[in-house]
Amino acid sequence: MRTHLTDDMLVEALDGLGSAEVRRHLGACPECAARLDEVRLGLEMAQAAEVPEPPPRYWEVFRRQVGRRISEEAPARRAVAFWLFPALATLAVLIALGILRGPNASQPGEPAVTLPAWSALPPAEEDEGLEVLQALAAEGDPLDAALPPQTVAGELSQLSDEESEVLADALRHELTGGEAL
Amino acid sequence: MTVDALAIPVGLAAAGPPRDAVARGLREDDREAIEACRQGEREAFDRLVERYQRDVYRLCYRYVNNHQDANDMAQEAFLKAYRALSRFRGDSAFSTWLYRIAVNTCLNFRAARRVPQEELSEHLADGGAGVAERMQEDERSAQVRKAVARLPEKQRATLILKIYHDLTHEEVARVLGASVGTVKANLFHALGNLRKLMGV
Numbered sequence: 001m002r003t004h005l006t007d008d009m010l011v012e013a014l015d016g017l018g019s020a021e022v023r024r025h026l027g028a029c030p031e032c033a034a035r036l037d038e039v040r041l042g043l044e045m046a047q048a049a050e051v052p053e054p055p056p057r058y059w060e061v062f063r064r065q066v067g068r069r070i071s072e073e074a075p076a077r078r079a080v081a082f083w084l085f086p087a088l089a090t091l092a093v094l095i096a097l098g099i100l101r102g103p104n105a106s107q108p109g110e111p112a113v114t115l116p117a118w119s120a121l122p123p124a125e126e127d128e129g130l131e132v133l134q135a136l137a138a139e140g141d142p143l144d145a146a147l148p149p150q151t152v153a154g155e156l157s158q159l160s161d162e163e164s165e166v167l168a169d170a171l172r173h174e175l176t177g178g179e180a181l
Numbered sequence: 182m183t184v185d186a187l188a189i190p191v192g193l194a195a196a197g198p199p200r201d202a203v204a205r206g207l208r209e210d211d212r213e214a215i216e217a218c219r220q221g222e223r224e225a226f227d228r229l230v231e232r233y234q235r236d237v238y239r240l241c242y243r244y245v246n247n248h249q250d251a252n253d254m255a256q257e258a259f260l261k262a263y264r265a266l267s268r269f270r271g272d273s274a275f276s277t278w279l280y281r282i283a284v285n286t287c288l289n290f291r292a293a294r295r296v297p298q299e300e301l302s303e304h305l306a307d308g309g310a311g312v313a314e315r316m317q318e319d320e321r322s323a324q325v326r327k328a329v330a331r332l333p334e335k336q337r338a339t340l341i342l343k344i345y346h347d348l349t350h351e352e353v354a355r356v357l358g359a360s361v362g363t364v365k366a367n368l369f370h371a372l373g374n375l376r377k378l379m380g381v
């Protein structure tokens with residue numbers, strides 16, 4: 001008895017590329033013909049599935065976003081990565097200390113702090129950036145590392161979306177995570 | 182099945198729904214844009230984005246099965262391509278190289294980051310006589326896309342590149358860094374598994 005067709009051969013047959021010998025085998029062997037029919041059914045199902053088309057204006061936005069991210073990262077990426085995290089950690093702690101511990105903020109029975117609407121955040125336990133910020137914030141007195149406000153403001157204005165999210169998460173943690181506040 | 186039935190291939194070359202772009206040798210306009218990028222003309226990259234954004238988006242969509250993640254993955258793929266442009270040797274089509282980056286981006290994607298959700302496509306909302314039929318088709322498409330998204334990663338990547346992007350087995354092998362034999366085996370199993378996942 002002849003050996004059955006391999007998966008390779010069946011894929012070629014599916015492409016219409018099977019040799020005459022393969023075709024003969026398929027004509028004579030119900031098992032291989034059935035296997036080919038099965039994968040052909042899978043192929044037909046796959047071919048029928050279309051991707052929803054985004055609105056035409058989407059592509060222009062997409063292109064602009066890619067261009068913006070490229071322009072942003074070329075000069076800023078390394079410099080930001082180098083000192084942004086200490087700066088953000090400092091800022092987060094400063095805000096936590098300066099605002100939350102202010103005379104009006106630490107009253108018992110205060111309503112829960114409302115999160116900023118723009119903080120699309122991952123769960124804190126999944127966020128590696130948060131751990132970095134927490135570790136940095138825990139090292140030494142943050143006030144010693146305070147940066148000139150204009151420097152922080154300048155840096156903040158250049159944050160990418162991703163970096164803004166990291167900052168937002170750090171702030172959220174400081175504003176809500178410390179129950180002891 | 183008869184021998185004659187084989188004469189009508191249902192394979193990649195067969196007529197069917199519109200396919201995404203076909204990748205072959207390096208296009209002259211791609212070569213020019215790449216050269217301009219290398220000489221510091223960043224705007225030239227826009228031309229490459231414009232040319233391939235739809236294909237890359239669709240490839241990513243097939244992989245992650247929702248608009249937001251597809252958008253993120255596609256943008257990430259273009260950024261990676263831009264950073265790596267100096268390493269593109271030009272011995273394949275730019276699209277093949279770009280697909281490789283996109284597939285790798287998708288392979289590294291952590292699906293747990295977001296709960297996948299089906300986008301309600303805007304063209305569904307336009308009313309008219311064929312809406313019910315289109316909705317049925319869309320529902321079917323959505324089911325298949327979900328099933329594709331559940332395939333093992335290499336099978337999924339193989340199926341997407343081969344079926345939806347019309348790459349040859351050899352090109353898929355180059356994109357995935359696999360042998361042609363592996364690509365064929367992956368495709369075979371992907372199609373078989375797809376059928377099973379669809380409960381047929």
Ligand SMILES: [Zn+2]
Binds near residue numbers: 032
């Ligand atoms: Zn057989």
